[in-house]
Amino acid sequence: MLTIIVPNYFDYDRVNFVIEEYNTINFHLVHLIVVDAGNESESCGKIKTLCNDKIQVFYGLSSGVYDAFNFGIAQVKTKYYMVLGVDDIFNFNKLDLIINVLKYTDYDLLFLGIIKSGIVSNSLKIDSILSGPQGVFPSHTGGTIINKNLHDKYGLYSNNYKVLADSFFISQCLMDKNIKFGLLSEIFCLVGDQGFSKRKELLSECEAFLIRNKLGQIFVISYCLFFIRSSKRIVKNILRFFHLR
Numbered sequence: 705m706l707t708i709i710v711p712n713y714f715d716y717d718r719v720n721f722v723i724e725e726y727n728t729i730n731f732h733l734v735h736l737i738v739v740d741a742g743n744e745s746e747s748c749g750k751i752k753t754l755c756n757d758k759i760q761v762f763y764g765l766s767s768g769v770y771d772a773f774n775f776g777i778a779q780v781k782t783k784y785y786m787v788l789g790v791d792d793i794f795n796f797n798k799l800d801l802i803i804n805v806l807k808y809t810d811y812d813l814l815f816l817g818i819i820k821s822g823i824v825s826n827s828l829k830i831d832s833i834l835s836g837p838q839g840v841f842p843s844h845t846g847g848t849i850i851n852k853n854l855h856d857k858y859g860l861y862s863n864n865y866k867v868l869a870d871s872f873f874i875s876q877c878l879m880d881k882n883i884k885f886g887l888l889s890e891i892f893c894l895v896g897d898q899g900f901s902k903r904k905e906l907l908s909e910c911e912a913f914l915i916r917n918k919l920g921q922i923f924v925i926s927y928c929l930f931f932i933r934s935s936k937r938i939v940k941n942i943l944r945f946f947h948l949r
Contacts, residue, residue, distance in 0.1 A: 715791075773787060787846075
């Protein structure tokens, strides 16, 4: 029913921790796919799957995180998937709750409560989607269960966006009135910060600006949001620089 995709870029201690946590559950309806950037011998030598037939490891993909997502999606045999970063701490003991919800509903997207940067995120802001996509939904990694069939309609994660391809994809889905979605506000995951480098904050604002325009936001409003948010990030970075010194 559910496949968890874990992209890994040479962080073998963390990916093995995720695998060990996954192996504590007994659900045969939940599978794990690891997409590793290492070569075959490196991946096989350093990733400990404990001979579990529910775990697949694919290696050699080092062309970026969204390519890893897209490759992993192509391997998914279940109806649903979710993405989990190696720096995310997911509560695997709560998977039974997720499985029960998926069994008895026909959601296309199921959002989960998360904690990111110490802040609890367990609500949806669908009315603010044109002002986003940041902050509209809890998180892509560790916080969103996705019906794989949505990619038949919207395609895979676009290489046009290096930081917010996942946000663009989910925002498109949420703007479709035929898409059914739900929210489990209970906290399921502590989302790590490694996947969102401080050096890419301004790039994310540029991409958010382009995405808002593509989704139909009025240009003047979109530009004002970009100016305000990017200015705040620049000021924060300057203050952070002098603080570190």
